[in-house]
Amino acid sequence: MTRIIDAYRQISINNLKLKLNGKPRETAEINIYPIDKEITELRIWCNKQLIDVIKAKPGDLNMVHF
Numbered sequence: 001m002t003r004i005i006d007a008y009r010q011i012s013i014n015n016l017k018l019k020l021n022g023k024p025r026e027t028a029e030i031n032i033y034p035i036d037k038e039i040t041e042l043r044i045w046c047n048k049q050l051i052d053v054i055k056a057k058p059g060d061l062n063m064v065h066f
Helices: none
Strands: 002-004 010-013 016-019 027-034 040-046 049-056
Touching: 002 010, 010 027, 016 049
Parallel strands: none
Antiparallel strands: 002 027, 010 016, 027 040, 040 049
């Protein structure tokens, strides 16, 4: 999933705003890794560099559960 970092250095995923360490107006690629049923890890990449790792609850992301 890709998003563009806004002027406040944030991206949003299904109305969940996340602050990042990237530069504004860059394209960020988000990789989602489920750790267990209660924690999901989001790895955010810009220009082939890992810029941030964020842990969130799967319910906060409002994604489809299989």
